[in-house]
Amino acid sequence: EFYENRDYMPAWDSWEALMDAVSALELSYQDGLNPDDYHAGALAIIIDKIEHKLNEGELDYDWVAEFDILITDAILLYAYHLIDGKVDPESLDPNWNYAFRDISPDAPYNLEKYIEAGIVSRALDDLRPPMPIYQMYIDLLAEYRVISENGGWETIEAGGAIKPGNEDERIPAIRKRLHITGDLSVDTNMQSIVYDENLERDIKLFQNRNALTPDGIIGKGTFEALNVSVEEKIDVLRINMERKRWISADLSNEYIIVNIAAFKAYYLKDHNIVFSTNVQVGQTFHKTPVFREQLRYIEFNPTWTVPVSIIRNSIIHKMKEDPGYLDSRHFELLDADGNIIPNSSVDYENLSMSNFHYTVRQKAGPWNALGVVKFIFPNKHSVYLHDTPAKSHFAQQERTFSHGCIRTQNPLDLAEVLLEGSDWTGKKIDVTIESRKTTRAFPHRDIDVMLLYWTAGYYNGDGIGFFKDVYDRDTKVLEQLNKKDTRKPKDGKI
The missing domain is CATH 3.30.1490 (Dna Ligase; domain 1)
Structure with a gap:
């Protein structure tokens, strides 16, 4: 279609525009994608041949034509992958419920404009997911690749648990491991075998970041997390960058993210986390689905x-x-x-x-299976956020206890935040709950609710955390991500 619109004439008549585009394709690596999906090797060979012929005062127009077609195909395919992802989520989950991002019917015409202006790389930058977490993925991926190039980190012998105050010959290796990934917060005697207070603080932060109980005890789970290789970390980041590309960007200014794998719910304004709470999600045989809808109302004293x-x-x-x-x-x-x-x-x-x-x-009341409040965003799964009388489960690190709905640890705090700016004050909420009368409150603004499955995602609003793949989904995504691309736009055009 692109060449049909221009009577099959070459598009890339500017060497500067060509080099700008080639550089952009090489940067697909920073998105966790494979430049070879975009003919990187073939383009490099043809560039070398063209430059060699030019130095001899000749030019092979067959190579020029092949190069023109290859780089056009590469740019359009890369653009499509940035917009909707390389892997088709519907092939992995038949119940996938997110709309794909729109591909403009003017894409071929726009590409011509970008080529003429020499701004193809800038145009591709604009196609990346706009949420700040995507740039956080890019930055951390780059850091881990540098670590990988430098040899990664050594495996630490697991053995018995190490408690704060203990002396242990493995402590220097643990300090070195944390230092490599920037998890060691202060200068210290790297060779000391004493598990001191500074290291305890860093271990607790590391445990939190890796979805472990932050008790400061370096036991089986902590050793396993310390010994996950940098290559595995890189794969997890690539997997979750792909998951982010699957999600449409047209979000409301305020939205809720439930990260199923992290057992966390976040409320964000302008992409900044302003509230978070622990949640319980569906058991492995009653998985919480992934989808997006809009919050319609909050119901106090619900019946079930x-x-x-x-x-x-x-x-x-x-x-x-x-x-x-x-x-x-x-x-x-x-x-x-x-x-x-x-x-x-x-x-x-x-x-x-x-x-x-x-x-x-x-009946409504504190005994109710839904607790004293639920958050309704109508969907075909009949899934919603709600309170729960089963508070003890929140003490568990892995919280897969529900039949699919999301049980929320601090639901009244969440309700108050969502109803901010209305007459629903904390006091009014308390009085309503005491009445045991079923009552609905309606937000005065659009609030999207996104149920997601990210095994690398928000961590306490500061940086990226890593979470257990409780639904065993990462491997299939990685397999598809590493394959030579076969996915094309739904209508075969871009």
Whole structure:
């Protein structure tokens, strides 16, 4: 289409524009992509041949034509990968729910303009995801590649745990490992075998950054994290840069990110984290889905309508065993017209799913499975953020406990932040909850909610943290990312 629009005439008649484009393609490496996907090797060979012929006072126009076509194809493909990613997320997850970023129908015409102006590299820069975290990925990837070129770091013998105050021959190696990645905060005696307070502080930060319990004890999990090779870290960064490219950039000014792999929810304004909280997510057999919707309302004192699957697999058996079960758990029964019927009217002795024609609903209150507040962003998965009475699970580092919804550790604080600027003060929220009356509050601004799966992502709002691949998804992304590219725009054009 590009050459058809220009009557099949060559596009790259400026050597400066060509070199600008070639340099831009070489920089695809900083995006975690492979320059060879964009004909880097072939282009280098042809450039060498053209320059050699020019030095001899000759020019092979077949090579010039081949070069023109190759670099055009490379630039357009690289642009597409920056816009929508190299790997097709729908091929990995049939339930993928993010819209692809729009590719302008004027792309071929725009490329002509950029070539004429010699600003192809600048135009490609503008296609990178605009969220600051993407640049953080680029910077850290560059740092780790330098570390890799310098030999990486040595594996540290695991052995027994090391506690603060202990003396251990492995301490110098641990200090060296932290120093290499910039995790050693102060100048210290690198050869000391004493596990001192400064090192304890750095170890706790390292543990936090690697999704470990920050107890300062250098045990099995901490040794495993210390011994992850720099090459593995580089792969994880490349995987998550690709995941970032999958996500459309047209976000509201304020948005919520739930990072499933990090067990964290973040509220951001202008791409800056202003609030974060721990969350519990879906078990590995009830995975929390990845999607994006808009927050519609916040409901205080929600009731909970029990899914039929839970009635079938759990509640109906408990009702037969204990006729008082519903009352003890604050459940009520509703008939087909929505009328509440007495729990005592059920024939518990002959109860079965075939003759159970009721809706089971849990009353509002602190006992409710949804806690005292839920955050609704309508979606086909019936997934939402909510409070939970199961607070003890937040003490766990790996928090895969739900059936897919996101249980939130500090939901009332989140509600107050989201309702900022309205008449919903903290006091009004408290009074509403005490009333146990189901009440909805509506935000006065657009707030997107994004459920994401990033195994490298925001870490306490400062830098990049690494998180366990709890849903075992990284390997498939990396395999596709390392393949020679075959993915093209959906309509075959760009």
